Amino acid sequence: MSKLMDFIPFAVKNLFSRPATSKYPFEPREYPQRSRGHIEVVIDECIFCGSCQRKCPSDAITVDRSKHMWSINRMGCVQCGYCVDNCPKNCLNILPGYTSPTLSKTVDEYIKQVEETPARGKLKNDMGKCVFCTLCAKKCPAGAITVARIEKKWECD
Numbered sequence: 145m146s147k148l149m150d151f152i153p154f155a156v157k158n159l160f161s162r163p164a165t166s167k168y169p170f171e172p173r174e175y176p177q178r179s180r181g182h183i184e185v186v187i188d189e190c191i192f193c194g195s196c197q198r199k200c201p202s203d204a205i206t207v208d209r210s211k212h213m214w215s216i217n218r219m220g221c222v223q224c225g226y227c228v229d230n231c232p233k234n235c236l237n238i239l240p241g242y243t244s245p246t247l248s249k250t251v252d253e254y255i256k257q258v259e260e261t262p263a264r265g266k267l268k269n270d271m272g273k274c275v276f277c278t279l280c281a282k283k284c285p286a287g288a289i290t291v292a293r294i295e296k297k298w299e300c301d
């Protein structure tokens with residue numbers, strides 16, 4: 145009986161106080177500022193270098209340069225942030241807020257609308273002037289250039 149009497153003040157207090165839980169999904173969830181929810185791409189800034197795809201430890205990102213398409217397997221992403229850290233254009237962000245739950249694996253595709261430009265031709269190196277410093281290989285965002293300094297070879301894929 146005494147235990148019941150102890151309980152009554154708690155019950156009355158809880159009747160008139162705000163609920164501890166939110167009315168999700170009817171009320172939007174408020175995420176902490178630094179929570180890691182999902183990856184967003186600013187597709188207009190993307191140059192399709194593929195760096196994010198190469199760095200992603202869970203192979204969640206696919207970059208299709210020919211289709212100007214960047215896609216992410218939402219179920220595969222572990223929100224590690226490596227892609228964000230390695231994007232040379234800073235066009236990836238890790239933002240609060242989770243993607244909506246679904247019954248199937250979700251791949252979100254982003255396509256950049258670009259005007260077709262005439263082909264710029266093949267990249268050529270004036271080998272008589274090249275000092276094989278490897279700067280071009282280090283700076284190429286697609287890793288397309290190979291320089292062998294000792295053999296004095298320069299190749300572009």
Ligand code: SF4
Nearest residue numbers: 200221222224225227
């Ligand atoms: S946050 Fe990590 S797992 Fe997710 S896409 Fe980027 S690199 Fe891949």
Ligand code: SF4
Nearest residue numbers: 190191193194196231
């Ligand atoms: S690293 Fe950045 S610029 Fe390169 S493909 Fe990924 S999102 Fe685009």
